[in-house]
Amino acid sequence: MPQGTMITSICKFNDNITMLPDQVFQICNAIALVGWLILIILPRWYAADKFIIGIIITLFALVYTWLLFTGFNLKDISAFGCLEGVMQLFHDPVMVTAGWVHYLAFDLLAGLFIRQNAQKHGISHWLVIPCLLLTFMFGPAGLLLYVLARWIITKCYFADNF
Numbered sequence: 001m002p003q004g005t006m007i008t009s010i011c012k013f014n015d016n017i018t019m020l021p022d023q024v025f026q027i028c029n030a031i032a033l034v035g036w037l038i039l040i041i042l043p044r045w046y047a048a049d050k051f052i053i054g055i056i057i058t059l060f061a062l063v064y065t066w067l068l069f070t071g072f073n074l075k076d077i078s079a080f081g082c083l084e085g086v087m088q089l090f091h092d093p094v095m096v097t098a099g100w101v102h103y104l105a106f107d108l109l110a111g112l113f114i115r116q117n118a119q120k121h122g123i124s125h126w127l128v129i130p131c132l133l134l135t136f137m138f139g140p141a142g143l144l145l146y147v148l149a150r151w152i153i154t155k156c157y158f159a160d161n162f
Contacts, residue, residue, distance in 0.1 A: 021067075021097040028063060031056055032104040036136045039111050043125045052112055060105035067098035107139045114146045117161060121154050 035056045038048050045051075071094030079085030089095045111132050118128040127149060135142025151157045 021093040024063065024067070025097050025100060028060065028101050028104055031059065032108060035108045036111065036132070039108075039115050040129055040132055043115055043119070043128075049112065049116070052108060057105050057108060060101050060108075064098055064101045064105065067094055067101065071095050071098060103139065107135055110139065110143050111135045113161075114143065117150070117159075118146070120162075121150060121159060123150060123153055127153070 035052045038045060038052060042048060071092055072089075076085075076089060079089050090099060114128060114131055114135060115125075118125065118131075128146065131142050131146035131149060133142070134145050147157075150159055
């Protein structure tokens with residue numbers, strides 16, 4: 001979007017409370033950062049899993065669902081069947097924000113898996129930190145790095161996941 005362009009889409013809670021997609025985006029980014037800091041700095045905190053899933057990811061699920069209900073028209077469901085249709089959906093700032101919140105939630109869930117799985121296999125947290133940072137920035141690439149590192153360390157590609 002060109003600089004100085006005003007986002008005209010709004011996300012409505014009700015008739016009295018509205019937020020711009022950019023506000024939702026900024027708030028969710030800040031909340032996701034808290035989750036990532038917990039995974040990286042407090043890997044053995046006893047309540048980390050409960051906090052990350054029970055609060056952060058659940059909040060993202062609520063925000064995502066709210067954005068879908070406010071920004072998605074059921075008649076556009078067929079748009080998911082082709083790349084061009086999905087690209088059309090992402091011309092709407094509300095739908096782009098929904099997609100971003102979706103990424104935040106699932107990348108954080110992948111980070112939680114990496115942290116838990118590394119602990120299960122006795123992999124040093126110092127070796128896990130680069131995987132978490134890469135997952136934070138590039139999602140599946142960080143998960144791939146972790147799976148490869150786990151394979152090298154455990155000498156077993158199909159190591160137990162849970």
